[in-house]
Each structure stands twice: as structure tokens, then as C-alpha cells.
Amino acid sequence: MGWSDNSSGFNAGKKWIWIGAAIASALLILCPLLLCLVKKIQKYALQVDKKGKRKAGKSNDLADSIESYDVKDLEADFKGHDIKVFNFTSILEATMDFSPENKLGQGGYGPVYKGILAIGQEVAVKRLSKTSGQGIMEFKNELVLICELQHTNLVQLLGCCIHEEERILIYEYMPNKSLDFYLFDWKKRFNIIEGISQGLLYLHKYSRLKIIHRDLKASNILLDENMNPKIADFGMARMFTQQESTVNTNRIVGTYGYMSPEYAMEGVCSTKSDVYSFGVLLLEIVCGRKNNSFYDDDRPLNLIGHAWELWNDGEYLKLMDPSLSDTFVPDEVKRCIHVGLLCVEQYANDRPTMSDVISMLTNKYELTTIPRRPAFYVRRDILDRETTSKVPDTDTYSTTISTSCEVEGKI
Known part of the structure; x- marks a missing residue:
């Protein structure tokens, strides 16, 4: 009886030793992982905090409303060109916060609004749709293109505005529409x-x-x-x-x-x-x-x-x-x-x-x-076609039918 009790106690002690060893091993593995995770969370929180401070410190100027690489690209694109950069606040005021009453029509990549600048000048404001598919490259393409063109039968580009996700072109206003x-x-x-x-x-x-x-x-x-x-x-x-x-x-x-x-x-x-x-x-x-x-x-x-x-x-x-x-x-x-x-x-x-x-x-x-x-x-x-047996003359006629659908664009 005594031997049996001693044997049971020994086995129980051995079992707890194995459990303790397993826990210790798990902790040795998990601790570095937990430390790594904590460091990543702290790093991410720090980045978010810095980003928030940068955003809070932004001014209304264009240079403060976009990423630094966009500013450099725009400055390079506009070097030597008479293109004015508008701040977003002035565009909101000119269009009455893009009021539907001021909408002139729908362009290839977004709506166009009538605006009146603080100096009293009437302008047409083309607001790039966020879901249009035109990205920053297409936007810059239009900017680079238009600022190079000067002709009496081309619409004149007056300036642009980029604010966060907003990309806007400002044109001379055409009072008689299209x-x-x-x-x-x-x-x-x-x-x-x-x-x-x-x-x-x-x-x-x-x-x-x-x-x-x-x-x-x-x-x-x-x-x-x-x-x-x-x-x-x-x-x-x-x-x-x-x-x-x-x-x-x-x-x-x-x-x-x-x-x-x-x-x-x-x-x-x-x-x-x-x-x-x-x-x-x-x-x-x-x-x-x-x-x-x-x-x-x-x-x-x-x-x-x-x-x-x-x-x-x-x-x-x-x-x-x-x-x-x-x-x-x-x-x-x-x-x-x-x-x-x-x-x-x-x-x-x-x-x-x-x-x-x-x-x-x-x-x-x-x-x-x-x-x-x-x-x-x-x-x-x-x-x-269904009531005649006449065979069309393929040298005279084209059977391709034009449709009014659009591929990637607009109206």
C-alpha cells in the first residue's frame, strides 16, 4: 500500500514536471513573438500619430494638400508655363460646394461646374470623378497637354487644384455651352x-x-x-x-x-x-x-x-x-x-x-x-433580309453596324 502511494506520487510529480517544461517552452517561443508584435503595433501607432499631425498642420495651399512627390511632379510639369494653382477652399467657394445648380455637364472623367472666383471671373471647373478610372497619370496628361496648347479654337486651361483625392482643372468659361x-x-x-x-x-x-x-x-x-x-x-x-x-x-x-x-x-x-x-x-x-x-x-x-x-x-x-x-x-x-x-x-x-x-x-x-x-x-x-434571296454584294456594302455604346468614356 505504501509502495503504491509512493509510486502514484512519483508519477504525478513527473507529470507536473513535463507540464511545466511544456509551458516554459511555449513561453520561450511566444515571448519573442509577442515582443515583436508589440513593437510593430507601437511603430504603426507612431506612424499614424505623425501622419495625423502632418494632416492637422496642413494649410489650404496646394503644396500642403498633396503628397510631396505630387508637388515636385507638378512643379516640374508647370515650369515655364502660365498655370495657376488654386487651393481647394477657393474652388468650393466658387462652385458653392459643387452645387448641382452649377453643374454644366458631364465630361470624360467627371462632372463640370460653373464657378465664380473671388475676383468675379467666371470659370468652368472640371472635377475628376473618384471612380472614373482616370488616375494621376491621366490627370497630368491633360495638364501637360493643355498647357502646351495655344489656339483660338481650343479651350484655355487657367489652372488646377489637387487636394487629397480631389483632382480639378479650371478652364475658361464658355457661356454658350456645347x-x-x-x-x-x-x-x-x-x-x-x-x-x-x-x-x-x-x-x-x-x-x-x-x-x-x-x-x-x-x-x-x-x-x-x-x-x-x-x-x-x-x-x-x-x-x-x-x-x-x-x-x-x-x-x-x-x-x-x-x-x-x-x-x-x-x-x-x-x-x-x-x-x-x-x-x-x-x-x-x-x-x-x-x-x-x-x-x-x-x-x-x-x-x-x-x-x-x-x-x-x-x-x-x-x-x-x-x-x-x-x-x-x-x-x-x-x-x-x-x-x-x-x-x-x-x-x-x-x-x-x-x-x-x-x-x-x-x-x-x-x-x-x-x-x-x-x-x-x-x-x-x-x-x-428574311424575305429575299438576294446575296449582298460584299464589295459594295459593309455590314458592320455602329452603336452608340461607349468603351471607356463618356456620354
Whole structure:
């Protein structure tokens, strides 16, 4: 009995020795880990505290409202350029805290507001949407681009503002909004067509860098107090050297209905992409309707297809907006439709340059170049496909249908 009690006590003691050893081993392993964790927490808390103090000490100036590397980049970008940097408080005051009543429209990467600065100057404030997909690089792209451009038919950039996540551009204010808000007499329309063509020619040929806009359309043509057109919204524009002619891009931006086929389908971008967009816009100005609003039950054609058929039938004046009545000049209308159809041809090499376009629009010589089949031409007999055995002539017609959807952009 005594031996049994001694044996049990010995085993129990041995068991507690093993438990103690296990606990000690665990503590030896956990203690360094706990110490490391505590140090990391302390380090993180210190960083947060420093960051909070830095944020609390920020002023309203731009240099204090963004990370230091952004300040350096902006200073480098603006060196030698007359670009004013606005503080965020002044922008809030100018737009009444981005009041919906001050909203002018929706740009490629965010809304545009009317603002009145403290000095009484009216401005247009483009506020980059936080969910737009345009990052700091696209923002700087537009800044670098616009501050290099000086032309009477381009919207003037006055300054910028960056505050935390806010990225804002400040432009001259255009009191007459954009081209798609108005219908004019023929003289004004023709002047607008000429102005847009001059602005594009400057971008393609006479600016320091060759620039392709990539989103030319009515809502991106703003009108000043004298109804002079100014090309706006360069957030999607692409810069080239004057020696470069084309580029392939994986990121297709712009608006279907205005995009050339080689760009929309293959990502091939060139000045001829803008020429195509200009052709669509020119035809829209002549007829007073948008390319993607031209479908109806008895004539399933887009504007380009409608213009092409009327031209081939010798009835091109029927394309003209009926509201023009007797104010139009028949030769100018014909010339515009002719040039518009040359601009929207299927293949980029067949389209004219903007220099050619201006020459054809402003000179009175007879145009000898015959328009070929346009891109995105929808056949007149598309509705009869199920009731006829006629095989379409693939050498005459293109069956690709243009849509009004957008790829990465806007309205």
C-alpha cells in the first residue's frame, strides 16, 4: 500500500514536471513573438500619430494638400508655363460646394461646374470623378497637354487644384455651352465647321507635339460668347512626336459612333482617327441630328449610311436640316457633305488630312475625289433580309453596324 502511494506520487510529480517544461517552452517561443508584435503595433501607432499631425498642420495651399512627390511632379510639369494653382477652399467657394445648380455637364472623367472666383471671373471647373478610372497619370496628361496648347479654337486651361483625392482643372468659361445644345443658321454652322477643322489642324500639325484628341464629338465642342467653337476635354488625348504616325493601344477610349473602325476594332490610333470623328461631326452639323439617333423602322440607317445613299442618288440636299430653309448656300452644303463622306471612309489611308479638309472647305475649286463606301455603312435592305434571296454584294456594302455604346468614356 505504501509502495503504491509512493509510486502514484512519483508519477504525478513527473507529470507536473513535463507540464511545466511544456509551458516554459511555449513561453520561450511566444515571448519573442509577442515582443515583436508589440513593437510593430507601437511603430504603426507612431506612424499614424505623425501622419495625423502632418494632416492637422496642413494649410489650404496646394503644396500642403498633396503628397510631396505630387508637388515636385507638378512643379516640374508647370515650369515655364502660365498655370495657376488654386487651393481647394477657393474652388468650393466658387462652385458653392459643387452645387448641382452649377453643374454644366458631364465630361470624360467627371462632372463640370460653373464657378465664380473671388475676383468675379467666371470659370468652368472640371472635377475628376473618384471612380472614373482616370488616375494621376491621366490627370497630368491633360495638364501637360493643355498647357502646351495655344489656339483660338481650343479651350484655355487657367489652372488646377489637387487636394487629397480631389483632382480639378479650371478652364475658361464658355457661356454658350456645347455644340449639341443649339441649332444655328447655315452661316454660323459653316463657321463652326471651319473653326473645328482649324483647331484639329493645329493639334495634328502645328503644336509642338502631335496630338490626337480621340473623343471628338458635339458635346466636346464648346462655344464662346461669339459662338466661336473651341475643342475641349483632352483627358483621352494621345501625344506623339511629329515623326510618329500611328500607335497601337490596348486601351480603347472614346465614344462609339465617332470612333474609326481601325481604332474601335484593332486599337490602331492616328490623326486619321480624328479625321473620321470630324467627318461624323460635320455630317451631324449639316443635318442637325446625331449619328446614333438616325434609326427608324422604314430606314434602318445610321447618319453615315443615310448620307451615303442620298449622295449616290444625287439627292444630298435632302440631308440638310429642314430648319435651315433659305439661309443655306447650296455649294457649301454640297461641299461639306462631300468632305464629310471623304472623312468617314472605311480605310484610314483613303481619308484626307486636316490640311486637305480645310483646303476643300474654303477653296471654291471643284472637288474631284469621289467618296468611297463609308465605314459602318448599314444597308438599306437590311429589313428585307428574311424575305429575299438576294446575296449582298460584299464589295459594295459593309455590314458592320455602329452603336452608340461607349468603351471607356463618356456620354
